[in-house]
Amino acid sequence: MAIQPVAPSHLLTVAEYLEIGEIELGYSELVEGRLLMSPSPVPAHNRAGFELAVALRGALPRGMQVIPDIDVDLQLAPPDAPGTVRRPDLVIVSSEALLRVEREGGVLRASEVVLVVEVVSPGSTRTDHVHKRDEYADAGIPHYWILDISEPVSLLACHLAGEFGYADAGAVTGGFTVEEPFPVEIDLDALR
Template sequence: MTALPDWMRPPRAEGWFAEDLDRLPEAPRHTELIDGALVFRLSPQRSWHGRLVTGLTVALMERAPADVRVGREMTIKLDERNRPEPDLLVTTADFDSVRTWFGPDEVRLVVEVVSPESAHRDRTVKLRKYAEAGIPHYWCIEDEDGSPVVHVYELDEPTRAYAPAGIFRGSLRRPVPFEISLDLDKLTPPRRT
């Protein structure tokens, strides 16, 4: 076994803090911070995942009102020890060239597309953390024989927990966080046989 590079060693005994991510240029792209630990995407994403995220990004951008923006590859600073990077988010904040994260109060919707390596985090850990941070809407998208299935959650403010708001196959219609109507089957091209 080889020694860890110096940049992988936490700067303090308590582990990593959210601001440390901005000081790790050596870290792989899409490095997240969960409970003070760095989380790396170790395996390449499947093409289905990439096509779905791109298709959904474009579809939401086409439908988004002028006061919201759709983004990818940005982290959300949930607190001092958690800075996950969702596959997609909808925010009320402006994008600028130096910004590296959004606060939970600026995010209206978080979307995670489940991959084999992220399944546990997406279905349980992030579900709980996004709700506790007060993000109003969460979509967890699963691959069901090549078709997207969207599990939609809405925040129950008093408990700071998500309540299931529906499971969508084929099409999705939602009035929040803005009026959305999607043909889910068109988000990913059909598989060639």
């Protein structure tokens, strides 16, 4: 018998969210204290994320790690206020950040994230391109990539541009080459 989650009676802090633990089906995120439930991704989504992680892993500088599907406290509110925790498809962080989480518990912090990647799912286009883009920029995450696996596969690479949030040069298809946050070349068609 599956356990049915009970809706909280108040807006949650990050600490209260973490006390809930894993939910059996799908995954949860916390947005301004509100618990959001999402279904598990489809296989094509997971495959694209995995293939991108493999491509990134080979290009990462020493001391950096690519981690799939992990909670990140966006640090948009004080600890005693309703918080926001997102679960990106991939994050790039330092090995030291992972050791901190193992030592202290909790989740990764936005201030520890170099790059966050979201793979667009049916129904997540607006969330990934508008809401998460604004939240990740507000959290100060230097780089945000949006991978869309519909035909043709495309990648939108965003970087912080001061007070204006993220800037981008438009989505690319075919091959993707970038120097920041680290040099990498990716065959986008191989991700599908």
